[in-house]
Every structure is written in structure tokens, then in C-alpha cells.
Amino acid sequence: MKKALVIGGGFAGCAAAHQLMLMGGWDVTLVERAPFLGAGVRTRYYGGHPYTFGPRHFLTPWPHVFEFLNTYVPMRRCADHQFLTYVERDQRFYTYPIHADDIPEMPEAAKIEGELSAINIEALSKLSSAEIAGMSRKEARGVNLASQARNFEDFWIYSIGETLYDKFVDRYSRKMWQIDDNKQIDDFTWSPKGVTVKEGPRAAWDTAISAYPIAFNGYDDYFSIATEGVNVHLSTTIENYDIPNKTVWIDGEKHTFDLIANSISPDILFEKCHGELPYVGRDLHTIVLPVEFALPPEVYFIYFAGDEKFTRITEYKKFTLHKAPTTLITLEVPTMTSKYYPLPFESEKAKAKKYFDEMPDDVHNIGRAGTYLYNVDIDDTIRHALEMAEKIKS
Numbered sequence: 001m002k003k004a005l006v007i008g009g010g011f012a013g014c015a016a017a018h019q020l021m022l023m024g025g026w027d028v029t030l031v032e033r034a035p036f037l038g039a040g041v042r043t044r045y046y047g048g049h050p051y052t053f054g055p056r057h058f059l060t061p062w063p064h065v066f067e068f069l070n071t072y073v074p075m076r077r078c079a080d081h082q083f084l085t086y087v088e089r090d091q092r093f094y095t096y097p098i099h100a101d102d103i104p105e106m107p108e109a110a111k112i113e114g115e116l117s118a119i120n121i122e123a124l125s126k127l128s129s130a131e132i133a134g135m136s137r138k139e140a141r142g143v144n145l146a147s148q149a150r151n152f153e154d155f156w157i158y159s160i161g162e163t164l165y166d167k168f169v170d171r172y173s174r175k176m177w178q179i180d181d182n183k184q185i186d187d188f189t190w191s192p193k194g195v196t197v198k199e200g201p202r203a204a205w206d207t208a209i210s211a212y213p214i215a216f217n218g219y220d221d222y223f224s225i226a227t228e229g230v231n232v233h234l235s236t237t238i239e240n241y242d243i244p245n246k247t248v249w250i251d252g253e254k255h256t257f258d259l260i261a262n263s264i265s266p267d268i269l270f271e272k273c274h275g276e277l278p279y280v281g282r283d284l285h286t287i288v289l290p291v292e293f294a295l296p297p298e299v300y301f302i303y304f305a306g307d308e309k310f311t312r313i314t315e316y317k318k319f320t321l322h323k324a325p326t327t328l329i330t331l332e333v334p335t336m337t338s339k340y341y342p343l344p345f346e347s348e349k350a351k352a353k354k355y356f357d358e359m360p361d362d363v364h365n366i367g368r369a370g371t372y373l374y375n376v377d378i379d380d381t382i383r384h385a386l387e388m389a390e391k392i393k394s
């Protein structure tokens with residue numbers, strides 16, 4: 001039997017251990033620092049309500065990833081739900097992402113329309129008449145200056161103009177990343193939900209599968225199924241790493257492996273020799289309210305775009321369908337005291353690459369911290385494990 005080590009027992013680590021067990025021929029050891037598997041996706045309980053650390057609803061554009069999870073944890077498709085943003089200075093809620101149909105309702109509607117058409121005219125003026133002739137009217141209307149952006153602030157101002165940027169993006173992003181200036185963000189390939197101004201349905205996920213486990217304990221059974229037959233070490237950290245030789249020390253004993261699947265921050269594997277990789281964290285506050293539902297039926301989350309200390313509230317019953325006369329919401333407050341979101345800075349990605357470059361072929365980096373990529377969600381962790389299995393087989 002070949003020996004494999006999985007570092008970290010969140011969704012990515014469990015999914016990787018699962019793939020190795022499904023393949024057969026692997027003796028798998030998983031090391032997890034916490035006393036439980038699943039990390040923030042594991043179901044917790046407050047006032048009798050099941051919830052997770054943040055929404056953790058399952059969204060994917062990949063049907064095969066959905067089908068894979070659905071085989072082990074039967075999933076319920078969520079109705080098309082909406083996100084809202086609260087803009088305190090307007091004293092109102094708007095659809096999130098910014099929706100084209102909301103713009104005429106905004107106090108600065110005429111100014112915003114003017115800014116959007118100025119961006120459009122300037123961008124069109126930079127194209128050749130042949131390029132413009134090949135476009136539909138809708139495509140031509142959507143042309144903006146975003147391709148010239150050097151940072152996140154440019155990207156948004158060139159896409160939506162100063163007023164919408166100020167109203168929806170500026171404070172939210174600085175709060176989300178705990179920074180003073182959005183020009184600091186130079187990796188802006190991500191954008192919330194992939195669009196700047198949305199047209200068409202108001203539902204946030206009209207192009208993806210949106211689902212949540214049917215079971216009262218959410219995804220928890222998956223973590224047990226995925227690690228059946230795996231040597232799981234909970235409440236354990238590796239004392240020493242020699243990654244080039246795929247060797248680690250656990251409980252004072254030296255172990256060498258044929259393969260490592262790593263889902264934790266790569267700097268830890270090399271004693272931060274190229275410097276520490278930064279992250280932003282979250283504090284999560286649970287609040288039970290004396291009403292059956294707090295948010296409108298179609299609304300699962302609300303984002304707060306202003307100077308509020310928190311970024312988002314979530315109503316869990318919308319996913320879990322838990323029946324109770326009260327409802328649970330959580331409030332997410334960004335903090336630097338925990339580590340959940342890799343920072344979208346090119347300099348930090350370059351630092352992470354130095355660590356990846358030192359890893360031999362049989363070390364696979366998976367999951368959010370393992371790849372040091374912000375935009376890794378639950379479906380991506382499963383996809384990473386499936387791709388790792390394909391690589392091993394080939």
C-alpha cells in the first residue's frame with residue numbers, strides 16, 4: 001500500500017481523503033488541528049437552530065460536482081433566492097449585485113446614468129469602427145474601460161462610475177479586506193458574483209446550481225463517510241515538516257509519505273521562510289429573534305455596504321428549513337484575528353508561489369488556504385479533490 005498524508009480536515013481535506021480511499025491502494029493519514037472535521041462547514045447549534053460558520057450554501061456551475069456530493073449527502077435545491085444590500089444613506093435596500101432596474105430608483109439616478117454613458121462613450125471611442133460594427137447593440141452598451149484598470153478601484157470606477165462605486169463597493173471592500181485604500185488590491189480578477197451591474201432576473205444565482213443538504217446536521221455525514229478507513233488525528237498539528245522529502249513529524253514520530261494533499265496555508269509547511277501569508281478573518285455573532293422569519297421569503301442574505309462594522313447577515317432557516325417559532329441570524333464581522341480569506345494582492349500570490357515552487361510533484365495543494373486563492377468555495381474544494389485523483393491515475 002502507498003502512504004498518503006492529508007493536512008487539514010476541512011471540506012478540501014475530507015474530499016481528498018475520500019478520493020484516495022475510493023481509488024484504493026492508499027493508506028491515508030489525515031491530520032486536523034481542531035477537535036472535529038469540516039471546519040466552518042460543520043453544523044453548530046444555537047437555541048436549537050442548526051447553522052454553519054457563515055452561510056456555506058452549495059453553489060456550483062458544475063453538475064458533476066453537485067451529483068458527486070448529492071450521492072453522499074442528499075441535497076435540496078434552493079429556490080431562486082435574492083441577496084440585498086442595505087445602503088444607509090439612501091435608507092433603503094437594493095438588489096445585490098447592483099441591478100440595472102434599481103438604478104432609476106436611486107436618488108442620484110441621472111448622475112449615475114451620465115457616468116455610465118460617459119464610460120461607455122470613452123471606451124467605444126478607443127475601438128475601431130470594424131470592432132464596433134461586429135457588436136450587437138447590447139454588447140456595445142456594455143463596453144467599458146475596465147480592461148485598462150490597474151487596481152480594484154480603477155476596475156470598478158471604469159465599470160460602474162464614481163457614484164455607484166462610492167455607494168456599493170468602496171466601503172464594503174475596505175471593510176471586507178480590512179484595508180484603507182482599494183488601490184491596494186491589484187488582483188481584481190474576482191468580482192462579486194461575477195458581474196458588475198446585473199440585468200435580467202434578480203435571483204443571485206440564476207446561472208448556478210444552488211442547494212443545501214436535506215439532513216438536520218447539514219454536511220456533517222459527508223465528513224464521516226469521506227474519512228471511513230482513514231487514520232484521522234484530531235486536535236493534532238504536525239511538529240516538523242520536510243516537504244521536499246514528503247516527511248513530517250507527528251507526536252514525535254517521523255513519517256515519510258508517497259503523496260501529500262495539503263489544504264492549509266503553504267507558508268506553515270516551510271516555517272514561513274519566504275514570509276507569512278496574510279489572511280482576513282471573521283467573527284460570527286449568533287442572534288435568535290422572536291419571529292418565525294426575519295427576512296422576506298426570497299431573501300437569504302443581506303450585505304451592508306456602509307460603515308456598519310459587519311458585512312453580512314444570514315438567515316439560516318432559509319437553507320435548513322428548520323421549523324421553529326423563532327429564527328436564527330448571524331452577523332459576520334471582519335477581523336485580523338482569524339484566517340479565512342487569502343488577500344487578493346499579486347505580491348502575496350507571488351509569495352505563495354515561492355512556496356508552491358519548492359514542493360515536489362506528489363504534493364497537491366487543494367482548498368482555499370492550500371491554493372492561497374480567495375475564490376475557492378465548497379464546490380471548488382470537491383473539484384480540487386476530483387482533479388487530484390485524475391492526476392494520480394494518469
Ligand SMILES: Cc1cc2nc3c(=O)[nH]c(=O)nc-3n(C[C@H](O)[C@H](O)[C@H](O)COP(=O)(O)OP(=O)(O)OC[C@H]3O[C@@H](n4cnc5c(N)ncnc54)[C@H](O)[C@@H]3O)c2cc1C
Pocket residue numbers: 007008009010011012013031032033034037038039040041053054055056057058059236237238263264265268282332340341366367368369370376377378379381
Ligand atoms: C464566513 C464564510 C462563509 C462562507 N460561505 C460559503 C458559502 O455560502 N458557500 C460556499 O460554497 N463557500 C462558502 N465559503 C467558502 C468555503 O466554505 C471554504 O472555502 C471551504 O469550506 C474551504 O475548505 P478548506 O478545506 O479548503 O479550508 P478550511 O475549511 O479552512 O479547512 C482547513 C482545515 O485545516 C485545519 N488546519 C489549519 N491549520 C492546520 C494545521 N497547522 N495543522 C492541522 N490542521 C490545520 C483547520 O482547522 C481546518 O479544519 C465561506 C467561507 C467563509 C469563511
